[in-house]
Amino acid sequence: MINKQRLVDTFLEVTSIDGIHGNELEIANLLVKKLNALNCVVRTDKAGESFGGNSGNVIAYLDGTISGDPIFFCSHIDTIKSTKNIKHVITDGIIETDKTTILGGDDRAGVAVILEILAVISENNLEHVPIEILFTVSEEVGMNGAKFIEKDSLKSEYGFIFDCQASPGNYIIEAPGAASFKAIFKGKSAHAAVSPEKGINAISMAGKAVSDLKLGRWDETGMINIGMINGGEAINVVPDKVEVIGETRNANENALKNQIDYISTTFKSAAELYNGEVEIKFTQKYGGYNFNGSERMIQIAAEAIGKSGLTANPIKYPGGSDANALNANGIPSLNLGVGFKNAHSFEEKIAIKDLVKTAEIGLNIVKISSSLT
Numbered sequence: 001m002i003n004k005q006r007l008v009d010t011f012l013e014v015t016s017i018d019g020i021h022g023n024e025l026e027i028a029n030l031l032v033k034k035l036n037a038l039n040c041v042v043r044t045d046k047a048g049e050s051f052g053g054n055s056g057n058v059i060a061y062l063d064g065t066i067s068g069d070p071i072f073f074c075s076h077i078d079t080i081k082s083t084k085n086i087k088h089v090i091t092d093g094i095i096e097t098d099k100t101t102i103l104g105g106d107d108r109a110g111v112a113v114i115l116e117i118l119a120v121i122s123e124n125n126l127e128h129v130p131i132e133i134l135f136t137v138s139e140e141v142g143m144n145g146a147k148f149i150e151k152d153s154l155k156s157e158y159g160f161i162f163d164c165q166a167s168p169g170n171y172i173i174e175a176p177g178a179a180s181f182k183a184i185f186k187g188k189s190a191h192a193a194v195s196p197e198k199g200i201n202a203i204s205m206a207g208k209a210v211s212d213l214k215l216g217r218w219d220e221t222g223m224i225n226i227g228m229i230n231g232g233e234a235i236n237v238v239p240d241k242v243e244v245i246g247e248t249r250n251a252n253e254n255a256l257k258n259q260i261d262y263i264s265t266t267f268k269s270a271a272e273l274y275n276g277e278v279e280i281k282f283t284q285k286y287g288g289y290n291f292n293g294s295e296r297m298i299q300i301a302a303e304a305i306g307k308s309g310l311t312a313n314p315i316k317y318p319g320g321s322d323a324n325a326l327n328a329n330g331i332p333s334l335n336l337g338v339g340f341k342n343a344h345s346f347e348e349k350i351a352i353k354d355l356v357k358t359a360e361i362g363l364n365i366v367k368i369s370s371s372l373t
Contacts, residue, residue, distance in 0.1 A: 001120050002359045008352055011095065011112035012088055015104040021053075021078035021140045028055040028077060031111070031135050035060040038118045040133065047137055047148035057145045058135040061155070062118065068129035068373035071297075072159030073117065073362060074333065075110025076139030076146075076322055080344045096349035103348040105340030109355060110162030111135065113338065117362045128370045132156050139163075139322050143286055146325035158297040158332040160365055163321050168357040169310035170337035171301050172317040175324055176221040176249035177256055177288030183267050183280040185209070185231075189240035199238030200276050203231055206242040209270035209278070213263065220316040221288070222250035224259060249318065251288040286324040297334045300372075304364035308357060336361065 019027035028044060035042045040060035047056040058077070064070070079102065087098040097103050114133060121128055132154060136145035164172055185206045190199030210226055217223050224246065231242030248263060250256040260282055271278035291298060293314060302312035317335075326333040339354030 001124060001363065002116060002356050003119070004352065004356050006119065007112060007116045007355055007359055008095070010115050011109060011355060014108045014111050015083055015088070016086055018082050018084040019078055020082050021080070021138045022051070023054055024078050024137045025055040028058050028135070028137070031058050031077065034115055035133065038062070038115070038122055040118070045148065047145045050148055051138060051144045053138050053144070055137055057137055057149065060133040062131040062133070064130035065127045066129060066370060066373055068370060070130035070132055070156040071365070071369050072132035072134055072154060072156040073114045074134040074136065074159055074161040074322055074326070075107045075114060075163055076136045077108070077111060078138055078140050079104045079108070080106070080140045093352045094349050095352060097346065099346045102344065102346060103340070103350065105348055105350045106165065106343040107139070107163045109338045109340050109350055109358070113162050113355065113359045113362055116359045117366065120363055121366065126366070128366050129373065130155060131366065132159070134159070136322050143320070143322050143325035146322035147329070149326065149329060149331070151330040154331060158295070158334070160297065160301065160362070161321060161323050161333050161335040162338050162358060162362065164317060164335045164337045165340050165343050166315060166317065166337035167339045168308070168337050168354050168361060169305050170313045170315050171298070171305075172323065172335040173291040173293060173298070173314040174221060174251045174316040175289055175320060175335070176251040176318060177253065177324070178247055178249040178285040178320055179256065179260055179282045180247045180285055181245070181263060181280060181282045183209070183244045183278055185242045185244065185271060186277040186279070187238070187240045187274065190238040192236045192238050196238055200240070200274055202239045202242040202276060205270055205274040205276045206231065206244050208273065209267045210244065212266050212270060218250065218259065219255070221318045222255055222259065223318060224248045224263065247285070251290060251316065253288065256288070286320055287328040289324060289327040291334070295332060297332060300365055300368050301334055301336065301361075303368055304361050307364045308360040310357065
């Protein structure tokens, strides 16, 4: 029942609108119009005001034709980089760009899929339980839009997110929490040629700390990364201050705490070795979550995937998404594979067949949920 050409056209349309995180107003306005045309009651919340963005989340409600528990579908409408002046290239069923911009499949693919599900329901007069739509803003820089959504603002007890670059059929049962950190190493400045022995080189101190860290993957969802290092003022001055910024992730709360303690201990040991100092601050970005597989939404998703001709495959995924924020807010949310690849890069692409299959899974979720009444 999925209209492949309409789905592709919708995807091309929504990816053509520039809407980097914090600047989603244009794409939000378009989605409000489309949702209204699909008989939804639409509102925009004030999430943007909480972080300085120009748009809130777009939240829609489609009344059910039959009674039953409401469900929601979610995707985020911001992109990590600009898609301005995008040039689409379609070859052998693969949609990509001319490599001068990202594609924006993360997560405009989810947007297109949700709109197609609603279109199929409308044109075929399909019976369905009430459906809520969450088009969130500023996911790429900390799930700011999803963090703004509270449990009592929704009618649905659980929902489904289309925002994972794993192929359709996969769904995430475990995802990590994340903490960012900023460490400031303090040494002592001195003239690098005249009296270097009077100085304490903060770059050497920071270098020792970073080199002693076990960077990269720790387990299926655990990692530590250093993303930025800044410091020094001139080539003939022993640097007295260096800033090191990074993050650590793990789905297991105790494991994440251990990684935080490990980073702190490693950095302090390096500072002591050089007779310097270090100040380090950790900030929680978002919490992790785990599902055991018995949850109703997972049972529905697994059946929907099977009815779409695929094998349901639960995965542990190292990336974060709106599911982290919504689950933390007491709103059970299952993130489903959509199939966009090489996200956040100019090599990003998506197969048309994966777009179609994801929409089929979503439509089957509606049908199965509606049969449970």
